[in-house]
Amino acid sequence: MRIAFLVNSIAGEASYYTTTSLALAAIARGHDIFYVTPGDFVLRPDDSLHVRAVMPPIAKQKKADAFIAGLNDAGLPIETINVGELDVLFLRNDPSEDADDRPWAAHVGAMFGRLAVERGVITVNDPHGLARAQNKLYFQDFPEAIRPATLISRSIDEIRAFVADHKRGVILKPLQGSGGRHVFKVASNKESNLNQIFEAVSGEGYLIAQGYLPEAVEGDIRLFLMNGHPLERDGAYAAFRRVPAKGELRSNMNAAGTAAAVKITPEILRVADMVRPKLIADGMFLVGLDIVGDKILEINVFTPGGLPNMLELYGVDFSADVIGDLERKVAIRKNYGNRMANNVLATL
The missing domain is CATH 3.40.50.20 (Rossmann fold)
Known part of the structure; x- marks a missing residue:
């Protein structure tokens, strides 16, 4: 070839x-x-x-x-x-x-x-x-059952009201972005620096506010899908836990996150099942899902990273697959x- x-x-x-x-x-x-x-x-x-x-x-x-x-x-x-x-x-x-x-x-x-x-x-x-997935708005086309509560807005008043409704806190990030840049956790709508956070994130356009998932403290799971199905060989899945560095909110690898082996459960496979029909219809050959609990934080369709980690973690070269x-x-x-x-x- x-x-x-x-x-x-x-x-x-x-x-x-x-x-x-x-x-x-x-x-x-x-x-x-x-x-x-x-x-x-x-x-x-x-x-x-x-x-x-x-x-x-x-x-x-x-x-x-x-x-x-x-x-x-x-x-x-x-x-x-x-x-x-x-x-x-x-x-x-x-x-x-x-x-x-x-x-x-x-x-x-x-x-x-x-x-x-x-x-x-x-x-x-x-x-x-x-072309339909140029920003994180694409994520809203997937079933509500696998999405955290989400608001997309450029209004500080809308953001404050959303934060007030989520007692566990809210994650704010830009609609257009990757790599964990300008990702913040807001615990309360009374936080003194909320305006500054809003200004920093809204400078890149629309904001996404997502209800915070407490399980995220342990990091998220990056699961690769190929042809809409979990990438797997001989019982080993192309997946790993992205563990955030101490004191770090983000689990992104370029934000000092580390990769750890993870067991793929039926719950995680059910999440993958939910997104499969649309990914197949859209011709998404190789995709990375970022999963916390039974929710997906992001669907990476452009440059999902981390595939080489599987060779170190499980001794499987999924790139060859x-x-x-x-x-x-x-x-x-x-x-x-x-x-x-x-x-x-x-x-x-």
Whole structure:
């Protein structure tokens, strides 16, 4: 296969990223991989779509650190590829990272991903589904039973009233955002710094206020779904508990959270069952659920991270399973051509 990974920037990639693990798994299985950034698409006058891509050197770089060092080699040539020559375009860019400094880049994956689909390239997650999931409002389309009580507003009066109704406290965060940035817990609507918190979060647009779940003190569970089903091999699930650092509210890994092994219960599997129909309908191939108790805090459809942690925790390389499933999809595409819609094939 020829697989292109769309990322926010080459320099921003890291050895512990899920994208790195997926790329190394693809290389190990004999595939050609390319890295593409939001500024690398070219739509020519003849309506052909090309990408200016970097092909990492792979001869001796089988370890993640060496791979990333090679990927950032300034001397690497840029290869212009007709998108139609790719088998898979894997959209792994996070729109929220570009929303402030490069707003033009935030939605490039969905925009050009749709053009790639029209040219017969398997594109995951499906760009039409991603276009509907550009911010956390997408979460409100899922069943109420698995969502915490939620308010979305830019009104401080609405926020205060919501806080007053939730005696266990409220989590405030921006509607558009990721990585735990500007996430606050508010215990009471009489907190002296509520106005300052509101100003900090509302500066990024709309706010989400969610009723605080006491179980979150132990962290949340990141569970990977592939094709709408929990990613699992031989009884081991691609899941881990994200444990917050001492004195830290957030369990995000880039906020000093740590990964711990977790047992997946029937309760957690029931939560996954509830979100499956929509994820499949939207062509969401690889997704990360953040679960506390029987509620989902977030559904990560752009760049769910943490897949390499499973190799350390359980000795299972789930990245190989993901690449193996893409091989299966490419075989189906060869048999059916473009008669099968991308969103169907993405989660088949």
